[in-house]
Amino acid sequence: MKRHPGGRTLMQDPTMVEPPEGLAGLLRRHQRAMGLPVRTFAARLGVSTSGAARLLRGEPAPQGAVRAACDYLARLPLLPDPPPGVVPLRDMDALVLAGGESSRMGAAKPLLPFGETTLVGTVVARLRPFFRRVLVVSREPGQAAGVTADAVTDGREERGPLVGLVAGLRASGAAWCFAVGCDMPSLDISVIGLMASHIGASEPGNVVVAHVGGRLQTLHAFYGRTCLRLGETLVGEGNTSLRALFPRCSVLTVAADLLRALDPGLQSFRDIDTPADLEAARQAAGLSSREGA
Known part of the structure; x- marks a missing residue:
């Protein structure tokens, strides 16, 4: 490694790799929004000027430069004063959907023990420091028992994740919300x-969703305010599937390879459906069965 004149460490890695799909376009958008020349933008990324140029063109670049670029982009929404075109997480709400049937688990998933708290408590704790508010959406207020979050009851006879999303968006009022299942304790x-x-004034999408494992991860996605009206219409028609919302929206898809730069095993997207899934998640978190019981 060497030092940039401004004091930032520059990444040097002889291993050249193809940049993940979507990385070049995302970097170019942020570079334009800040009005920075390549050399200055490279210093912000912590990579060499040639490495930054390769990334911006979508060409093979040092592996360390790819990781540094992904790290940089991931930090932007967490900054107290993010650059133009970036919507900070502190201006968004997180919706934790906890109204599922839990049929394969045999017990209500939100309140299953997980370490010193519950599944829903673990998810809320991971999100609360970064978002404006965290709302737990369920059919019954008791699903958020013992959790520091706003409880929202969907109050409808219809059941399905879209019902929960609509209730959460209505209660939130934020321009963007991050929706996630209560059974995803490995959030990163x-x-x-x-x-x-990926969210910004220059993007037309009102859904930002990852494509992982051959499918869209609808319960680990960002939903814009316009999804409320569209979702209400679908629920009124008797359609409560989140996937039914997507053909009516402008959807921006995030490729799995881009996310693997930060989460190689894509553990963030693992949900818990069965007792075996729960035990595996406890072990991955370094918890014993006794700690989870």
């Missing part, structure tokens, strides 16, 4: 930040 704020860095 850097992955969430990298997804949020």
Whole structure:
């Protein structure tokens, strides 16, 4: 490594790799928004000027430069004063959907023990330091018991994740919300930040969602305010599937390879459906079965 004249460490890595899909376009958008020449933008990324130029052109670049660029983008929505075109997480709300059936688990998932708290408590604790508010949306207020979050009851006979999303968006009022399931205890704020860095005035999308494991991760996604009206219409038609919302929206998809730069195993997107899933998640978190019981 060497030092940039401004004192920042520059990443040097002889291993050249193809940049993940979407990285070049995202970097160019942020570079234009800040009006920075390549050399100055490279210093912000912490990479060499040639490495930054390669990244901006979408060409093979040093592996360390790719990681540094992803780290940089993930931090932007977390900054107290982010650059132009970046919507900070502190201006958004997080919606934790806790109204599922839990049929394969055999017990209500939100309140299952996980370490010193519950599944829903773990998810809320990961999100609360970064978002304006965290709202737990469920059919019954008791699903948020013992959790420091706003409880929202969907209050409808219809059941389905879209019902919960609509209730959460209505209660929030924020321009953007991050929606996630209550059964995803391995959330990574850097992955969430990298997804949020796609949101901006120049982007037409009103959904930002990851494409992981061959499908869209609808319960680890950002939803714009316009989704409320569209969702209400669908629920009124008897359609409560989140996927039904997507053909009616402008959707910006984040490729899995881009997220792997920060979360190689994509553990952030693992949900818990069965007792075996729960035990595996406890082990991955370094918890014993006794600590989770």
